[in-house]
Amino acid sequence: MNGLKQFEFHAQLLNWYDKNRRVLPWRALAGEVADPYRVWLSEIMLQQTTVATVKSYFEKFIEKWPTVQHLAKADLDDVLAAWAGLGYYARARNLHACAKMVSDEYSGVFPDDEKLLLKLPGIGPYTCGAISAIAFDKPFAAIDGNVDRVLSRFYAITEPLPASKPEIRRRADALMQNNRAGDFVQALMDLGAMVCTPRTANCELCPLQSACQGLALGIAGELPKKQRKKPRPTRKGTAFIMLRGDGAVLLRKRPAKGLLGGMLEVPCTPWDENQSIGSNIVEHTFTHFHLILDVVKTNTIEHAEQRDKVSHIWVMTDQLATSALPTIMKKVLVKALGPDVFKT
């Protein structure tokens, strides 16, 4: 970007954004400033999660809890139940904790100071920047996976992620201007989502093509470089289905933190790599391991009582659809009770 005439990155990208504006439930109309509550809620949901998946959850949350105060007053179990299926359940726990802090310490008004935003649970560097720019129109960068990719290509950054993060951060900060900060950060992400995509750079469609260093060097499609991820081990276990005479099924609550923290589960043996199991199985892939569970019906409660008795609860099967059950446990229950148990 040191040619005779500096490439107008900002203007070119915003022009493209205006012509390709996407309508999303949480996005304000042109010229309007968004509601910080909706921006925050959507940004938390969108962490490592696709737009298509988030839409229905966002609408459900807004309907159930129209303001941050409503959410603050909710029971965590209800928030977890509404979040069920969306994954990364620490987000739901932090969401609720953050709502309470905003409600109690900031009178229900999200602070527009980035240092204060960063202190709130679940708000890290990306989400802080996104809220600052989108909700408060402040010139703070919001660097997500899209921005990593777009800027790695535009500046031909060949150092692999995450080592290249500091350079990407410097580049992104340098691009921010006071004018239309929220639109600009969303435009950069939209460009990565719609044009400069992971497998295909689509440079012929890009408003930045004339100044893209990756394109000029013919390496845009190869960037950003990343280090390979470790292979996932396979763990196994047995899930015990216990049905009561009235049609209730025995569940238990998982510990408040860690994997599926605070969510409900069918009582299980521990999940180990060396368990031997039967053949009535369901499979599920988590971020860092693959799981195979054998689903066994039993009448003896001893299996469940090996661990914490206090957390066990009986749930009527017609209530399962609105319970805080993660996807793996829905698979287990469908395997044991049939697909109709989650029909509304």
Add this chain to the structure above:
DNA sequence: CAATCGTGGTT
């Protein structure tokens, strides 16, 4: 810094 933490879709 590297590991942990879900799920569904795409190639």
Add this chain to the structure above:
DNA sequence: TAACCAAGATT
């Protein structure tokens, strides 16, 4: 089809 990816945060 196995790998990769998605508007990351936390420890």
